[in-house]
Amino acid sequence: MSRFVFRYFSEVFRPRYEVGQFIRQCYVIGYLSLPLIGITGFIMGLVLTMQLRPSLMSYGVEAQLPVMVSLAIVREIGPVITALIFAGKISSGIGAELGSMKVTEQIDAMEVSGTNPFKYLVVTRVLATTLMLPVLTILSDAISMYGSYLGVNIKGHTSLQLYFIQVFQTLHFGDILPATIKTVFFGFAIGMIGCYKGYNSSKGTEGVGRSANAAVVVSSLLIFIIDLITVQVTDLLGLN
Amino acid sequence: MRKKTTVQNITLGVFVTAGLVILVVSLYLVGKNQNMFGSSFHLRARFRNISGLQAGNNVRFSGIQAGTVGKITVIDDTSIEVDLLVNEEMKPFIRDNSLVSIGNEGLMGNKVVNITPSRLPGNPARDNSLLHTKPDVNTDQMMEAFSTVGDNVEIISGGLVSTVNRINESNALWHILNDTVMTQELHLAVINLRIASGNINQLTLALSDVVKDAQAGKGAAGAIIADTAVAGDLRAAMANVRNMSEQSAVLLRHLDSLVGTIQNNIDKGDGLAHAMLHDSSMTGRVSRSLLQVENGTASFNEAMTALKHNVLLRGYFRKVEKRKKGSGQRDSSLIAN
């Protein structure tokens, strides 16, 4: 695994660059995940708001609802939920795709066609997940906020303007930046695990299924581990 | 195929751009809230204790968001200097004699620096000027005040409880209400009134006799009767008497209703505090009425005595006394009345 990661870093900056394939993967991995992530983000924002309301009401701080929800979404729930769903969709997809390519010798075929399959398949995908997950997370956060705004307005009334003023008064760089940066690591882990499991898939259809499954399990677990580490690191750096 | 790729690239571009725009805009808004952009100027203030103020906390000028807290430096063991980044547009309004204090955004909220303008005229604050501070109301002190208030409330409510208990246990009040003496007194007053009215009757009869005598031109009275002064005196006396009897009637009615109410209230046995209020005022009213009745009868007696001593009637009364002795016919009929 570490050799695989090392190979990624040794090849990512070396030409030739598979720009076309990278853009295609960005489209498939990033843009095509947007509906799923948008819907889950919207529901998370809405539900979180509705769930928090009774507890806040019991303290009489209902007005703090946008503050609580925005902090929860931007700092933790947005990045982690988006990453988990992304892992479920993308990591297994990559695992299965590369697994079946491995099994049907497509990877070998690529190699004899003068293409570095690692570069063509792995580097482009890992780069795409690394760069697309932050974008997806930002969009998901924004959609969540809108969901939360609707949630606030189901009972009670807050104007969109007041809502966003409250949200942005609460948020600091320490809330947004570490959360966004950690999604880069999430994305890298998801792409890396998916590719590794697929690229080293054992022969046969069973092997493909196993690598897809293992990709999801391992990358989901890694997301939480990375989350834990980044929280510690940002805490040590005093960024929150 | 190539066209499809182009469309995909464009959507991808839009997708990524949207994400980046949202990120940049939100960072800009956050930064704007923290005065990262736009021009600001510095003010300084020195505190003994900054009660947990942090860089990035808000600065308010008369309640308006005006900037944020910058660097916090410890000058020595008793003073901490706080650098305030204040919006340039606030500069003309902040004077160098404004007072700076540290407060709270809500009870549990973040710390906030308040700049309060002074009532006295002053020069506009310059960049980096040091403003005076006033001691802040921090949560600890507030809590202390709260606990004092709480103690006081406890003492007061304790007192209230014992007062109510004492009232509850005291029989005096109920004594007043259930006292038979008072009813007896009332009864007596009524009897007195009846006697008084009997006297009045007597008097009127006597007067009518006098008038008859006068008309017949009998005796001194008849001679003097022409005198208007005496007639006026008499008329006044009569008016007094009528007044009095009217008052007596009113008093009697009062008494009647009072007795009725007391009876009612005792019968109903309303709540304690209610009954207390009701009853105390009633006792007051009752005793006042009794007093009035007493006064009334007293002055009536006075009037009667005065009449007896009147020059005109003196003779009559003497005659009556004489007749009593001589057991005259008219006399006996008078007394019988």
Add this chain to the structure above:
Amino acid sequence: MGQSQTAADKVITIEKLTKSFGTHQVLSGFDLELSRGESIVVLGRSGSGKSVLIKCLIGLHMPDSGSVNVLGNNMLALDQAELDKVRARVGFLFQGNALYDSMTVRENLEFPMRRHMSGVTPADADKRVRETLAHVGLEDTIDMMPAELSGGMQKRIALARTLILHPEIILYDEPTTGLDPITAREISSLMNHTKQTYNTSSIIISHDMKCVEQTADNVAVLVDGRCHALAPYQELARSSDNKVRQFFD
């Protein structure tokens, strides 16, 4: 390079090739020479290391020892760029066709062209794709996805993809396995046709004796990781060696 001039007719020379996976010795001192224009069938049982052998020829596997010389290049000493240059001259037909599922037939064929040949204009590429498809007789599948094609058609497309760079050598990995006898025969004759048209040398891995008979100039029998026998088909068919006979009976 000079070597290729001296032995002009030897396009592949394999000497004492050994390869093992873990403790399992697959090849143990395999020798073989392939002349220009020659077709050699490597005959062997499943798991005897036939596929490993031809993958070593093209650098997909690194042998443990021995030497492999392809078109005058020592395959074990090449860097990636040089290896790619050799690979452009050697076609490889995979057992499972290895067509890219996510691409159309045209894209599958263009893929190696774009990789190995710089500066091909779209018009040239299109012309070449159509030419090659015509050679395998499947011109009208140009915009179809591989999944829409039958096994035999997929095999032809895979051959077309191999041919598109006009390789000097073609390595066939069990070209007729999994096909019905009729289709297998068609593929075999297509291989012969290709050999004539493009003047290729080839190494064919197979255990389908019909195909072997049809396509082989010489047959190498791979037993126990070595080249047990090397002779024309008819000669081997008359052999009394048990290890050879088992393939013919």
